[in-house]
Amino acid sequence: MKQLNKVAIAVIMLFAFTLSTQAQNENNRWSIFIGANAVDFYPTGKGMAPDYQMSSESFLEDFFNVDEHWNAIASMTTINVGYYVGQDLSVRGAFNFNRISKIGKTEPDSELSYVALDGDLLYSFNRLLNAGRFDPYLGAGVGYYWLDSSGAATFNSTLGLNFQITEKLFFTLETSYKQAFDGGDLDLFQHTAGIKFAFGGKDTDGDGIFDDKDLCPEVPGLEEFDGCPDTDGDGIPDAEDNCPDVAGSPEMNGCPDADGDGIADHEDDCPNEAGTKEFNGCADSDGDGVPNNLDKCLNENGPAENDGCPWPDADGDGVPDKDDLCPEVAGNTQNEGCPEVTEEVQKELNEFAKVINFESGKSRITDYSKNILDTKVIPKLNEYPQAKFIIEGHTDSTGSKKINQRISDERAAAVKEYLQSHGVDQDRLTSKGFGPDKPVASNKTAKGRQENRRVEINLVK
CATH class of the missing domain: 2.40.160.20 (Porin)
Structure with a gap:
């Protein structure tokens, strides 16, 4: 053998x-x-x-x-x-x-x-x-x-x-x-x-106590409680514990009061900060009538309708600075204060993408193309932090369609991974290869085939 x-x-x-x-x-x-x-x-x-x-x-x-x-x-x-x-x-x-x-x-x-x-x-x-x-x-x-x-x-x-x-x-x-x-x-x-x-087996919950002696046969428990659990280990069995998953005290019926304000944590909106019953266990540090758990500006007075904050809007686009992802550039509410990607910007991105090259027959990006991505593409994408883009890989029709499809997939993915590794949020980018299926020029000429071998960066609408 x-x-x-x-x-x-x-x-x-x-x-x-x-x-x-x-x-x-x-x-x-x-x-x-x-x-x-x-x-x-x-x-x-x-x-x-x-x-x-x-x-x-x-x-x-x-x-x-x-x-x-x-x-x-x-x-x-x-x-x-x-x-x-x-x-x-x-x-x-x-x-x-x-x-x-x-x-x-x-x-x-x-x-x-x-x-x-x-x-x-x-x-x-x-x-x-x-x-x-x-x-x-x-x-x-x-x-x-x-x-x-x-x-x-x-x-x-x-x-x-x-x-x-x-x-x-x-x-x-x-x-x-x-x-x-x-x-x-x-x-x-x-x-x-x-x-x-x-x-199969005779111990349904696997706690070492046979079902005929287990008062809680479907829940693993302890022998001292006849097979019933004390999940939080506070000495109060779960059936008598108002907070069976968190250790507490008998005075609070098994529940904790971490901040010692007399309000059990499960009823306390701010369990780690002593507060008052008026605000369900929370404090109001700046005295503006908005409790700390709802106040996004703890050191500034502001209205409740603005979450306890004032209403600054430096770029005047109607989106408060606290919610504005582009606070110094006017945008719109749909883009959380950032501008729309225009056709001119889209065209500019694809002009940069045209010069992205790869090592022959591979998906490894050349150093020259990395410089284009670093200095041209990534700064432009960062101007529109809410916009989502798809990286498309295309090939000419020369050779096996299966190989062309794989190369286009790998090259599109390589560009996406490079952009993500250099600070572009991964949720904003997808990639897909189209092989030779979407030519922009004739594959019958060398110039046309060169134009068809490309990467595009397109806005997802």
């Missing part, structure tokens, strides 16, 4: 040496998993003819090449049922389905149906590593897969991770290497992602 099989055998030996450990999940013995799988034949290292097109010569070569080698469909393609047998060990049976359009670098004449049945033994490292919500595991087992009418028995080695969302719900990621018993059959990797639901 290959080296990976030796690792799997070592895992099984590890199971044997850990059987004396404490069980991890006796209250949730059964599990059901539903999700999707992707099948990849290429990085198995078998070097299968012709010219190593069906699988790589080196094990794990091109392992993450999703676009070229992975087979996946947008559907639920995996379901398995597991049972926890104790001592961190589980067994499971799985059914998998997929459509195969790529076997390594080889494309079959037509899509093949992939069906697999697997039985595995899994070992959880959660308790051993004290990993909290994360539950890494290893597994080994056997299975059988069919590609249309042909099939192969496999030895399965598995690496996976469960992430606990709730007590019984988990998100699961897993990779399995399936090595065919017959060396002439195809080995493969199967990658799986989905949701696992655990159930």
Whole structure:
């Protein structure tokens, strides 16, 4: 067997040496998993003819090449049922389905149906590593897969991770290497992602108190309170505590009064500042009749209709300076005091964008173009802090449309990321590549193709 099989055998030996450990999940013995799988034949290292097109010569070569080698469909393609047998060990049976359009670098004449049945033994490292919500595991087992009418028995080695969302719900990621018993059959990797639901057991809330003795069987609690919780640890059980999530005092029925003004925090609009009942526990520092929690100018008298502030408006655009994002330039209320982006500004931005260049065949921005972005584009965008823009990438029609689309996506994204990394708010920018789909000139001439290879910065209206 290959080296990976030796690792799997070592895992099984590890199971044997850990059987004396404490069980991890006796209250949730059964599990059901539903999700999707992707099948990849290429990085198995078998070097299968012709010219190593069906699988790589080196094990794990091109392992993450999703676009070229992975087979996946947008559907639920995996379901398995597991049972926890104790001592961190589980067994499971799985059914998998997929459509195969790529076997390594080889494309079959037509899509093949992939069906697999697997039985595995899994070992959880959660308790051993004290990993909290994360539950890494290893597994080994056997299975059988069919590609249309042909099939192969496999030895399965598995690496996976469960992430606990709730007590019984988990998100699961897993990779399995399936090595065919017959060396002439195809080995493969199967990658799986989905949701696992655990159930079963006699202690519903998992607090170590059996349901028949638990006065709060659905809520984890303490033995001193017959299984009921004291969430805030103040010695008052939640059922008698008016503030069960925050430690308090018996005098306040379990609620805190942080500022000592005699008003419990949950009824106090200003729980960290002593105040009066007139203002629901808040003070009025400047004496203008607007309590501090509503007063945006604590050291200046102002009317309540202006949140306790005066009404300065330096640029005279009708937007008070406190709300004006461009207080020295007249704008309008729709743009929070900033001016509109005019057609002239839009044209100016795209004139700058025309000279943005990239390294040949790549999405890396040249130093010259970075200087244009720093000195021309970013200052202009900052003049309109409320405006949103889309960075568009375009190419000429030369070469593969798929490659052109990817390059246009990556170049538009590169400009967006550069602008964001140099101070432009990320909420104001989006990017999209259009490949050769939106030419502004003829692709039949060199000049036209040059004009079509461009980046545009356009206002989102």
